[in-house]
Amino acid sequence: MPANARTLTLNLFLNHAGHHEAAWRHPSTQPDALFTPDYYVRLARRAEAAKLDAVFFADGPVLHGGVEHNAVGGLEPLLTLATIAAHTERIGLIATASTTYYEPYNLARLFATLDHLSGGRAGWNVVTTSSAAAGANFGLDAHPDPEVRYARAEEFLEATTRLWDSWEADAVLVDRAAGRYADPSRIHPAAFAGEHLSVAGPFNAARTPQGRPVLVQAGASNTGREFAARWAEAIFTAHQRIEDAQAFYADIKSRALDLGRDPEQVKILPGISPFLGSTEAEARALEEELNELSVPAYGLQQLSGQAGVDLSGLDLDAPVPLEIFAGAGDVTDNARSRFQVVAGIVQRERPTLRRLLHRLAGARGHRVVAGTPEQVADTIEDWFVAGAADGFNVMPPALPAGLDAFVDHVVPILQARGLFRTEYVGTTLRDHLGLDVPENRYTAARAADGAGRPALAQA
Structure with missing residues (x-):
């Protein structure tokens, strides 16, 4: 493909035994291996x-409800990614961590360490944590x-980026002859108070290979x-329809431009959960097989939490009452933004409660596609070309089989079609995503005023 051709981003979104809530019950999965390193290493290497x-x-500092019927819970992402x-050598490593339940200095150290140890492959999915139960795990009276x-x-972002900028790229000298390891004038306090x-x-570590880890966000x-x-x-992000994805894509790019950013430096990546078969009928049969393994009580608990209404007394085979989702409206909380996605399904399709639970069982509101490899590739290409996505978070419904099917049959x-690389062209996550290394604020300031910055005070 041409060197300047726009190419897809494809991430593997790892989620327990798979993204379908009943994946752990399917014979193709390995639920007994979910707390072992080999399981995740094998998937990442694939x-x-x-x-x-x-x-x-993804991650959250709380045990979500429904553990009786689903393989919820999991290992801490940063340690797992360090393993x-x-x-691995090239693949990027993106972990979710909360700005509500960490402090900037320790989280900056964790991600800087991962970036150094991986040779520049770290990314941070920035979340504020929506689960109301999290506060009690950290001694708070309320979330x-x-x-x-x-x-x-x-x-938090201002503080962590200041910490990552603390050491300029030329701060480390390693001048053995002069006895100088580092230049104190190139090391700066964060000095942030909010x-x-x-x-x-x-900061107590040198500038990382990427300047700083790639910053990712998942709020709509x-x-x-x-x-x-x-x-x-x-x-x-999560979208069911291409027109909704296009509107979100255009909105984010426009907002970035208004803030003085290059929109091409902001990648929009919806989730896609592909059920694959040699025929469409075979793919839909696999989807239905997993749906039939789901436990309605689990799905009702999740949906009731989103709706804020106990749905357990409703008839599974009657249409979902429209009034339950009448308040989706204009929301400010990301937990409620997913509620809007569900409300759209209910309003457009008028499904029975059972059918809605099956729709959500596959990927919790993300786009589910059941078809042949060509059909799944067509969907990816259509969204990419139409300005609805720069790529996708691939969410296999069952692991490892769903990943194997995707990389063996869709990726080729x-x-x-010239839409995805055949070889890595760089070594860092920024290289893969086509993102610039951020300029160090202190280096930029010195270049702008042509003067050296004052040396760091020595103890």
């Missing part, structure tokens, strides 16, 4: 062999409101969109 951009872990880093969480997140947090600094609420347009270099089609 994705790397197919030249995928990154592996991605994967030791067994902070969305407005407070986003205000803290803004300060309403919600403060950080003195300087009004507040989340503005936050993403300001900070994110990749945005994970996309490569043959």
Whole structure:
């Protein structure tokens, strides 16, 4: 493909035994291996062999409900990705971490360490945590409101990026003859003080191979969109229809431009969960097989939590009452933004409750496609070409079989069409995504005023 051709981003979204809630019951999966390193290393190496951009872990500091009927819970993403880093060479490593339940200095260290140890492959999926149960796990009387969480997140990003900029690229000298390891004039305090947090600094590690880890965000609420347009270099999102995805894509790119950013430096990546078969009928049979393994009580618990109404007394085979979703409206909380996706399904399709539970069982509101490899590749290409996506988070319904089917049969089609790489052209996650290395603020300031910055005060 031409060197300047626009190419797809494809990430593997790792989720337990797969993204279908009943995947752990399917004989093709390995639920007894979910807390073992070999399981995740094997999946990551399979994705790397197919030249995928990154592996991605979602996370939350709480045990979500429904553990009786689903393989919820999981390993901590950063440690898991550090293990994967030791067994891979090129694939990006994206972990979710909360600005509400970390502090900037320790989280900056964790991601900087992953970036150094992996040779520049780290990415941070920035979340504020929507689960109301999380607060009690951290000694809080209540989970902070969305407005407070986003205000803290803004300060958190300012503080962490200052810490990552603390060491300029030329700070480390390793001048053995002169006895100088580093140049103190190139090391700066973060010196951040806000309403919600403060950080003195300087950072205690050199600038990372990528300058800083890639910043990812997954919010679709009004507040989340503005936050993403300001900070994110990749945005994970959920859409059922191409027209909704196009509207979101255009909105985020426009917001980024208004903030003085290059829209091409913001990648929009919806989720797609592909059921694959040699025929469409075979793919739909696999989807139905997994749907029939789902436990209605689990799906009802999840949907009731979204709707804020107990749905357990409703008839599974009657249409979902429209009034349950009448309040989807205009929301500011990302947890409610997914509620809007579900409301759209109900309003357009008028499904029975059982059918709605099956629709959500596959990928929790993300786009589910059942078909042949060519049909799945067509969907990916259509959204990519039509300005609905820069790529996708691939969400196999069952692992490892769903990943194997995608990389063996869909990826070669996309490569043959010139839409996806056949080899990595760089070594870092920024290389894969086509993202620039961010300029160090202190280096930029010195270049702008032509003067050296004052040396760091020595103890």
